[in-house]
Amino acid sequence: MLAEKSLSAPNSPRNSLYKRHRMSLPISRAYVNPYFSSREETGVMLAKLIKYYARNPDTVVLSIKPTATALAHEIAKELELPLDLFLVSSFQFDGMTVGAITDKSDQPLLKEQIIRGCDIPKETINDLIAKERIALETLKKECCPLNLPLPNSENATLILCTDGIQSGQNARNAIAILKKILGYRGKIVLVAGIMGSDAQKMFMKETEDAIAVLCPQVVGTVASWYDDTRVLTNEEVRQIMSQARDLSKNI
Known part of the structure; x- marks a missing residue:
């Protein structure tokens, strides 16, 4: 069941403008129904949690894996922010x-x-x-990412998006590359549909904020949390990137 929602200090992005939801689940999830219907639905839910960043200057939404692009696209549309695909392997x-x-x-x-x-x-x-x-x-x-230039002022914000985090290795590598290889100096906000509670605590130390719709103790497979298990094809990712290009022109 959902535990009590936590709020952060006033005048901080970690405040009542969005709330991090936490839940405590048993070790086994074998008979638990999927929580999310689709990545698109999850993106809309996440956008509501981070509405503080809507239309913020020097802010870009980045999908850190191609299969999460539909989720990231919904966030970008809701917040009226540019979207790109950040390829890390x-x-x-x-x-x-x-x-x-x-x-x-x-x-x-x-x-x-x-x-x-x-x-x-x-x-x-x-x-x-x-x-x-x-x-x-x-x-x-x-997949044809847009290759948008990264904002690099101290007031810049990158919103890194993924559908879910298990070990967090891919997200950690993305953050490390941004800071150590690309010299990014701004804020990083990590958002995911599902993120293990221990992983969230770890990422809270490495980012401005780490936000998820659900933060259970045990994640299992990310796909098990979604009713729609279909994986985006590269062609579909390319189509979303084309829509993102049009979105960026209107921002």
Whole structure:
């Protein structure tokens, strides 16, 4: 069941203008019905929680994975903000994430401590990066992000959107790339339909705010929270990006 809603201090974006919903669920969700009907519905719900940012200057909505683009598009429409797709791809070695890349920079984000601890050869890392770069460039051609310039003043805000967070690895890599690789200096707000309560606490330390419609103790699979389990095709993502281009012209 839904627990009591929490509010933040006055005069802060973390205030009564939007409320973070928390819930406590049993370990097993085998017989729990999906909470959300679709990603689009979830985007509208999230937009209501972050209406503080509506029409804010130097604010951009970014979908941090292609399958969450429909959710991010609803947020951008509701808040009248520009939308783009922020492509980040992680790569692994023996099941461990050792780095990530973005289409916005040639410089990779490397987990140096893991690489040194596992004594992974530089040649191996370079091969992993090269393969991931090819896959990312293919995805970029198929999804056609707008490549909007990132606002980079201290007053800027990036709203990073995803449908759900389990381990949070992809979101953490996106945040790290923005700060360490791209030199972003503004605020970052992470929003998701579903986010584990422990993950939310972690991201509250790394961002301006971490907001979700639901924050259960156990997430399981993100897809299990959605009645509509259909995954967006790259063609559908490209169509949403085309609509986002028209939206940006009218803002």
